Amino acid sequence: MAIDYSALKKGGFMRQKQKGRFSLRLQVVGGTLTSENLQVIYKVADKFGNGYVHLTSRQGVEIPYIRVEDIEEVKEELAKGGCKPGVCGPRVRTVTACQGNTVCPSGNVDCYKIATELDQRYYARELPHKFKFGVTGCQNNCLKAEENDIGVKGALDIQWEKDKCIFCGVCEKACRVGAIKIEGDNILLDESKCNYCGRCAKACPTEAWDGEEAYILSFGGLFGNTINKGSSILPLVKSEEQLYRITDAAIQFFNDNGKPSERFKFTIDRVGWDTFQEVVEEAYNG
Amino acid sequence: MAEFKIDDTVDITDVVCPLTFVKAKVAIEELEDGQVLSVKMNDGEPVQNVPRSLKEEGHQILKLLDNGDGTYNLLVKKVEE
Numbered sequence: 001m002a003i004d005y006s007a008l009k010k011g012g013f014m015r016q017k018q019k020g021r022f023s024l025r026l027q028v029v030g031g032t033l034t035s036e037n038l039q040v041i042y043k044v045a046d047k048f049g050n051g052y053v054h055l056t057s058r059q060g061v062e063i064p065y066i067r068v069e070d071i072e073e074v075k076e077e078l079a080k081g082g083c084k085p086g087v088c089g090p091r092v093r094t095v096t097a098c099q100g101n102t103v104c105p106s107g108n109v110d111c112y113k114i115a116t117e118l119d120q121r122y123y124a125r126e127l128p129h130k131f132k133f134g135v136t137g138c139q140n141n142c143l144k145a146e147e148n149d150i151g152v153k154g155a156l157d158i159q160w161e162k163d164k165c166i167f168c169g170v171c172e173k174a175c176r177v178g179a180i181k182i183e184g185d186n187i188l189l190d191e192s193k194c195n196y197c198g199r200c201a202k203a204c205p206t207e208a209w210d211g212e213e214a215y216i217l218s219f220g221g222l223f224g225n226t227i228n229k230g231s232s233i234l235p236l237v238k239s240e241e242q243l244y245r246i247t248d249a250a251i252q253f254f255n256d257n258g259k260p261s262e263r264f265k266f267t268i269d270r271v272g273w274d275t276f277q278e279v280v281e282e283a284y285n286g
Numbered sequence: 287m288a289e290f291k292i293d294d295t296v297d298i299t300d301v302v303c304p305l306t307f308v309k310a311k312v313a314i315e316e317l318e319d320g321q322v323l324s325v326k327m328n329d330g331e332p333v334q335n336v337p338r339s340l341k342e343e344g345h346q347i348l349k350l351l352d353n354g355d356g357t358y359n360l361l362v363k364k365v366e367e
Contacts, residue, residue: 173333173334174337203341204341205341205347
């Protein structure tokens with residue numbers, strides 16, 4: 001019986017150099033695996049693989065050396081621990097994320113929640129080429145948002161509340177971009193300089209900086225054969241609902257305009273950034 | 287500007303991150319609840335980060351004073367857990 005390699009690749013079984021062996025890619029969201037997941041991964045790697053796993057460059061797990069004849073049994077075994085095979089090829093890939101504000105003091109948003117929502121909406125969706133999402137919690141950018149086709153960066157939309165302020169001077173220095181100036185009993189925020197990092201709000205001893213969770217989106221990032229930093233062409237995104245309206249529109253744009261084997265950036269380059277901007281601005285405005 | 291009674295001082299201008307925060311943290315541990323520590327620190331990373339780190343430890347930041355010579359004095363009131 002001939003092996004349908006492309007069907008296997010689509011289903012997360014990556015052909016190895018070694019004949020008849022496959023490296024099985026698992027579906028992982030935001031680099032998070034439960035202890036239950038890990039137990040079953042351990043069992044499968046031990047029984048059906050070569051006793052090890054490979055952690056991929058995008059927070060995934062691959063179990064190498066799976067035999068083609070074991071594939072169905074491996075899938076059944078993994079399902080017992082809540083794991084399933086991932087995907088490869090021209091479709092939406094693993095959504096990566098840092099730990100975000102549930103764990104990290106610097107985080108502005110709940111990255112795992114956003115990554116899970118993006119995963120549920122788009123994972124494995126067929127597109128002209130591979131498509132990557134990454135969610136990072138703040139300007140420290142541990143998750144490297146701009147190297148993804150769509151990057152999401154957590155931000156704080158800040159507002160100064162004068163009645164809570166003790167004019168201690170901490171925020172003026174905590175701001176790395178010089179956007180805050182204290183003048184007498186007033187604080188001036190230069191919004192053209194503010195990068196929404198939220199450091200003023202996090203440093204403020206009296207909660208005089210009120211910060212609402214927000215998102216900075218970037219489009220067209222690549223970090224493979226071509227390297228390109230994704231472009232942020234929209235103002236601050238202020239709600240999750242607005243965020244998903246924009247990602248819906250952007251992914252639809254790629255679906256409708258992309259040529260086979262053309263990455264998102266090159267589709268936008270060819271069709272025109274102005275045209276793409278109109279599409280995402282319309283979604284931004286609802 | 288309100289005046290603050292300073293109970294102790296520490297100079298962290300002779301160390302670099304992460305020892306800046308460590309030195310400040312050790313100094314404040316010596317104080318009683320409600321006492322005020324003045325922490326002398328350099329411009330740049332120390333003044334960007336140390337106030338926030340002390341806040342995250344639960345202490346009360348009162349004032350950041352610019353000494354005009356590239357150093358700052360941070361006044362922080364000890365808050366016991």
